[in-house]
Amino acid sequence: MGRSPCCEKKNGLKKGPWTPEEDQKLVDYINKHGYGNWRTLPKNAGLQRCGKSCRLRWTNYLRPDIKRGRFSFEEEETIIQLHSIMGNKWSAIAARLPGRTDNEIKNYWNTHIRKRLLKMGIDPVTHSPRLDLLDISSILSSSLNNSSHHHHHQHMNMSRLLMGDGHHHQPLLNPEILKLAASLFSTSQHQNQNQDHSGNTINQTEINQYQTGYNMLGNQELQACFPIMDQYAEFQDLMPMKTVVQDSFPSKHDDDYSNSNSVLEAFYSDFASVLTTPSSSPTPLNSSSTTYINSSTCSTEDEKESYCSTEIPDYSFDVNGFLQFQDTKNHWDRVM
């Protein structure tokens, strides 16, 4: 409303939504004469629109080769992969997705994918885990107040957490967990370094160690780690887990996960599902996990709505696919 009009500076050219009649005029004209010279086209077609508006309407809506409807899971994966390489180059991304327009992809990114990555603790710009979303104080109070009401939680130190505090002779944290966390940290450090040195990839043993460590942690233990990690800089790389654990599994009890391969496997399956090409078939984790509804099995639009926009599909963690993707990304980072 408070915006300066672009086209009606001269003879009141129409703006806003297109009517079916206008669409028909444009389609008829282009079918007869082809498109090009958008400046003179509206006059010739008998439209009270500026050329830009006609071009936009044609390329984004009326073009016969436009694919309608929901994005498939494969399309979504492609968008995320290409975006991680090219950034907001919507037209370049659209060129790799037949029948999809840059505008449509941009909208889909902003309304669906971006939010989902954020919820997973992944920065949608860098595609790396975020370190800036952490509300440490709430974690500190929720996880430490219960077990240490005599001590102000801000003065909690490492030895108390490891050895207990005199009232609670049980350590607040299992030292094994910290050891695991430390080893995980070292792995993630290697991963970061690899981005600077071409050709180096994480070996399979390290990946296995990484996964095993995570798989051994229960939800509660995992959450208990966060305040410790916050206090000690060397654990900073693990902090995105907090967002993932809290946002993805906020209402579940620990028991729901104790029999599964744990929270972190779920995390990695989510992470991998959006970053890798689906080379493996979908593998449900357990009954408490979100069920992936394949779009082709949905009978109605409503059912399809629940796919992609709100549900995160379950895929087993595809290590090789993930590494291949990282290699590709590293390659592009070097080249561009």
Add this chain to the structure above:
DNA sequence: AAAGTCTTCAACCGCCGGCGA
């Protein structure tokens, strides 16, 4: 039922680069 809030996405805007004069 109605008012308020949130989400979606078609369409707009300003800017930029290529090109011909």
Add this chain to the structure above:
DNA sequence: CTCGCCGGCGGTTGAAGACTT
């Protein structure tokens, strides 16, 4: 070299519909 035109791009908006209170 500069100027103006044009097509194309990416960011942003706001009406309409969906959802919530």
